Amino acid sequence: MEEGFIVKALSGYYYVENNKGDIYQCRGRGLFRKQNISPLVGDYVQFEQHDHNEGYIYDILPRKNLLVRPPVANVDQAFIISAVTQPAFSSVLLDRFLVLMEFHGINPIIVFNKVDLLVEHEKDEWKEIQQCYTSIGYDTFFVSAKTKEGISSFMTRLKNKLSIVAGQSGVGKTALLNALDPSLELKTGEISNHLGRGRHTTRHVELIHLGDGLIVDTPGFSSLEFDGMEEQMLDTCFPEMRTRKDECKFRGCSHRKEPKCAVKMAYENGEISPFRYEHYIAFYEEIKKQRRY
Ligand SMILES: Nc1nc2c(ncn2[C@@H]2O[C@H](COP(=O)(O)OP(=O)(O)OP(=O)(O)O)[C@@H](O)[C@H]2O)c(=O)[nH]1
Ligand SMILES: [Mg+2]
Ligand SMILES: [Zn+2]
Known part of the structure; x- marks a missing residue:
């Protein structure tokens, strides 16, 4: 054997x-x-x-963990790729990926791709977005698969790990892997329609040797549902809430309407970004609704 x-x-x-x-x-x-x-x-x-x-x-x-869609076991970390444009950046989608990875015990790393398409006056806005995520404790990278700007710094993060790349279709997941190792010659797709949506060029799941580690290119994510989650555990998937929830007055506080809620106080003081708090509330309602069936 x-x-x-x-x-x-x-x-x-x-x-x-x-x-x-x-x-x-x-x-x-x-x-x-x-x-x-x-x-x-x-x-x-x-x-x-x-x-x-x-x-x-x-x-x-x-198994240490498993993802169902895409089907992969023993994942150490996820590079969550967004494009700064084409397709347009969606913080709610990024937060959804972050929550799903936190739920599965997979360390997320945030990557903003296609910086070559950024124009000068947009750069400050992106610094702010980055600042928001780094203050939560997430590592963030700005890269371009096209010009290779910034990619060497995240190559070193692959060592001895099983990583996945996750993100919406068309953000450049496959293009980034090709940029890191041109000999891979993986197939990438043109953004095929005027809505700026990709068309899932990557189809099957395969581990690739890259930078002394292994990485899985995923075909977008076919499902971003909060399967198997309960609304009570959602706050543990938001690091900035996880570290504050023990200071709430009530055990099992949902951080919505309860008095003396440390999370809501931090949100009101500007210590928790408004959009992150709003996404928490939206995801909470969504999970609660799905659990009724
Ligand atoms: N300008 C620019 N275009 C890029 C960059 N990275 C990728 N692209 C383009 O974006 C399109 C989509 O890239 P892919 O690598 O196929 O995207 P994907 O995330 O793998 O998409 P799926 O496999 O469908 O999930 C292609 O036309 C790439 O050439 C970049 O850094 N800059
Ligand atoms: Mg792809
Ligand atoms: Zn609370």
């Missing part, structure tokens, strides 16, 4: 890489299907080699 990890899943086959870098095309054993277990990209597995480069997966080692 050998150990390895799944780098690709395609048409019922799992591609398992061992510690020598050899790849075996494997089937999962029948028991998995009976038990409704599906091996995922990122899984550490025990497998047995049969013919030359073929084998069977016998066991899946315990």
Whole structure:
């Protein structure tokens, strides 16, 4: 029996890489299907080699975490990519990604791409947006996949980690990976329609060796629903609320209408950004509604 990890899943086959870098095309054993277990990209597995480069997966080692859409296990960190323009930046979408990553225990890193398209007078506004996220404690990078500005600084963050790139279609996730390693030659798409939306050029999930680490290019995210979340845990997915909630007068404070709420006080003092607080309220209502069904 050998150990390895799944780098690709395609048409019922799992591609398992061992510690020598050899790849075996494997089937999962029948028991998995009976038990409704599906091996995922990122899984550490025990497998047995049969013919030359073929084998069977016998066991899946315990997972640190798993994402359903895209299906990846054992993710350490997520580069959440937004474009400064084309498609237009949406702070509510960024906050949604941040909450989802926090919920799954995945460390988020914020990347603003396409800075080559920024005009001079927009730069101050972006400094403010950046300042807001860095004050919460998030690392932020400004980069351009086109000019390669800023990309070397985040290359070093890949070492010994399993990373994913997440973000709306068309923000340049794949283009960034190509910029970091041109030999990857991954396919990128033109922004195909006048709404500025992309069209999901990236389709299947695959681990790529990059900068002494592994990274998964994802095809946008097919689902950004708050599946499996409860509104009571939402404040733990906002770091600036997580650190204040114990000072609220009431245990289980929802930070909406309760008196002596430390979160609402921080919002009123300007210590918590208004838009972050508003997104919290909107997500809270959304989760509450979805839980009724
Ligand atoms: N000007 C400029 N264009 C960029 C930059 N990065 C990406 N693009 C362009 O944006 C478009 C979309 O890039 P992709 O890398 O395919 O976007 P994606 O995020 O991978 O999109 P999906 O795979 O559909 O989720 C392409 O036309 C890229 O050439 C950049 O830094 N500057
Ligand atoms: Mg892509
Ligand atoms: Zn409160």
